[in-house]
Amino acid sequence: MSLPDPSTFIAEGASAAVYRLDGGRVLKLFHEGVDAGIIAREHATAQAIQATGLPVPRVFGRAEAGGRQGIIYSEIEGPNLLHHIVRHPHRIGWAMGAMAALQRAIHAHDLPELRSRKAILAEDIEMAPIGDRLRAAAIDRLDQLIEGDRLSHGDLHPANLIVSGDGLAVIDWSKAARSAPAADVVRSEMLMRFGPGQSAGRLEGKLRDATTAYYVGRYRKLAGMEPDALNAWRGLVGLAWLRHRLPGRDAAFAAYLADALARAGLPPLEG
The missing domain is CATH 3.90.1200.10 (Aminoglycoside phosphotransferase (APH), C-terminal lobe)
Structure with missing residues (x-):
């Protein structure tokens, strides 16, 4: 996929930025230079935690946007x-x-x-x-x-x-x-x-x-x-x-x- 529209930006941290997608989903798009092993580990960990039934975002899978790696999650609406x-x-x-x-x-x-x-x-x-x-x-x-x-x-x-x-x-x-x-x-x-x-x-x-x-x-x-x-x-x-x-x-x-x-x-x- 192409890079997300800047207007869909939600937040940014040290390793990734989060953008809103359609269908109640968000894209956690990792910054360039983040090790692929770290991203793979987060994806596998997210799947394992989702299987516990705890109240966590659902993980839909991995994605690539503009040459950067990402993970697609469900969006949980509400204030922190x-x-x-x-x-x-x-x-x-x-x-x-x-x-x-x-x-x-x-x-x-x-x-x-x-x-x-x-x-x-x-x-x-x-x-x-x-x-x-x-x-x-x-x-x-x-x-x-x-x-x-x-x-x-x-x-x-x-x-x-x-x-x-x-x-x-x-x-x-x-x-x-x-x-x-x-x-x-x-x-x-x-x-x-x-x-x-x-x-x-x-x-x-x-x-x-x-x-x-x-x-x-x-x-x-x-x-x-x-x-x-x-x-x-x-x-x-x-x-x-x-x-x-x-x-x-x-x-x-x-x-x-x-x-x-x-x-x-x-x-x-x-x-």
Whole structure:
């Protein structure tokens, strides 16, 4: 097919742009230079996740437009959960509870064919800007943790949840992997508290911290998860995030990571 009309543009990320097609479909068109293996993996992962029956976009197949590779998905109409919260702040409790319940439902599925979250974390820790002593200790600790085969999203936060007429739906599964559920919850915790696009205002920071704490509490109650399960993964997921992390509440994140490393008995960050 030819390149989409610019007027059908919906959004753009680091690896792809999304365009609206006819028939309730969208085209995720990858940028030039994105490895073909990454695109093939996302397509296969999308098919496997669709088969679970979770509320996700339906995958129609792969496509090519203007020499670029793409994947065609169904379009899920509705605002994302972040925009919903901004418009309806009194619904924030419902929103965090619904997010926790949906994440718990995601973790109920075993998908052993997916890539390993531990392998992804190990690669990111190897490339993170940290000292050799901490790197070696973190990789050794990661090797000791049990991963399992549970499905994890890897990038679950309110902007990747759509409030549709049928309830919440989950989009952007490009970071999906098999994982221990606690590692996925910790990743969501960090994204919600310290992700990009945030102001440095103290009030906003406190609001994000309180909202995230409520979400984590709701998930722990639903899953019967002990605090130690999260503590085992916080420092490791935080170190891995240093490889690609964009600025956002840097001082607060540094304090969070220092505490996480101490609780895990790992060496402190240097410098």
